[in-house]
Amino acid sequence: MSFNASDFFYPLLKTTPFSQPFSTHKTLTNSDSPTNLSHLLFGLVSSEKAWHHxxxxxxxxxxPNITRGCLFLDKDPSPELxxxxxxxxxxxxxxDITQLLNKSEIRAQRMVHGIMEVLRELDQENLRWVVMGDDDSIFFVDNIVDVLxxxxxxxxxxLGGHSExxxxxxxxxxxxxxxxxxxxLSYPLAKALARDMxxxxxxxxxxxxxxxxxxxxxADIGANLSPQKGxxxxxxxxDISGLLSSHPVSPLISLHHFDMLxxxxPFKDRFESTRHLMTAxxxxxxxxxxxxxxYHRQSNWSFSISWGYxxxxxxxxxxxxxxxxxxETFKPWVRTPRPPNYLFNTRKPSWDPCEAPHVFFFESVEKTIERNEILTSYSRAWPRALPACSSSGNHSAEYIQRIQVLSPTTKRTEVDRCECCDVVRMDSVKAEIRVRECMTGEIIA
Incomplete structure (x- = not known):
């Protein structure tokens, strides 16, 4: 009896649902300088047709002139570009790897081959990491540096993330x-992968x-995924606003598939939304x-801030x-007969006045020099159009039109715990909140 390679490998490669545990890792203790953006090389893969939009x-x-890397197209750009x-x-x-692989449909292989190509084009002595992405990958490069x-x-x-x-x-x-x-990919792994490409x-x-x-x-080199929640x-x-409003305690590294969402x-197109998010x-x-x-205990209100969003x-x-x-404001990528659909728990949207939130979206950001803080403002998206929550005292929040959030200008370096906040002021249209480190033993409830 004879078997070909696809008979043996394909079911395992397509359906094995075993995941590796999170890797433990330590901050470098040798004399190397801290990793910075100049140590990263980005390889992005697109098609000439898709790049237009x-x-x-x-x-x-x-x-420009700071991030290192290049974009790989499937053919030369048209005059419009x-x-x-x-x-x-x-x-x-x-x-062109069609002859190498003896097949005409090489889209998947072209993207993998890009790892070798970006190293060939831009390999330098101080390179530490190679980051690969798509033409609609939105990266938060400062956070990538901090994570790496x-x-x-x-x-x-x-390193990378699972699908949700x-x-x-x-x-x-x-x-x-x-x-x-x-x-x-760390540089040694990327080089080993390129050699065997x-x-x-x-x-x-x-x-x-x-x-x-x-x-x-x-896997054939001997490495496995260290999953990242960001x-x-x-x-x-x-609508993914429900997900973006409850992000895990982990640095935001990337967002993808904006063309499909x-x-x-509200009231902005996909590109305007992307630029608006990047201002924060x-x-x-x-x-x-x-x-x-x-919490604002006098009104029995809970405030939930997704900073910058x-x-x-x-x-x-x-x-x-x-x-x-x-x-769960969103829907699955494809329709499934029954749950579970996601790698995380969700709660269903509710029309119960005690469960449904008043929703505000990021409007502006500025640095307050006199107080050395960052002020972000969030404006009401639409009226909630529900009565007040009777079980907590009928304190309607419908009159609040804007929420202002003050946060430190210092960057967060530890993400073992979320930050806390206080409602410091409220008037007839606005609430003001100040973000701070949580106190020892503080309970958020």
Missing amino acids: RKAYIESWWR LPWPQTSPPYRVSD AKYDHTKYYY FLLSNYLFSFNQAFGGGGIM ENCLKRYVFLDSADNTTRACI NHQLDFRG EPIF AKADQSRMLQQTIC SAQIYERIIPRSYLQIPI
């Missing part, structure tokens, strides 16, 4: 980083997933989407254990 996503975070702007990453045309600085770049590390959609992990692998959310692409030529091929090649593939449809801010990120990436919860008021005191669960 997706370049705004990349340009929202790319820092020329002259090539300085606001975009420099481009290269991907290698905690790892020893001289070791073999493969359970079925995607099952169909491909629970052990892979989903590339739209970013794949981060052609052999590995031939070994797994039957796979039609770039991310699963990357995982398989890395990498977001965003395999959803519709509703704009994340420019002020303080370390707090982006970090959820802070506090949204604010919510609930008309009763609700503990953090409940408010940290995202409201």
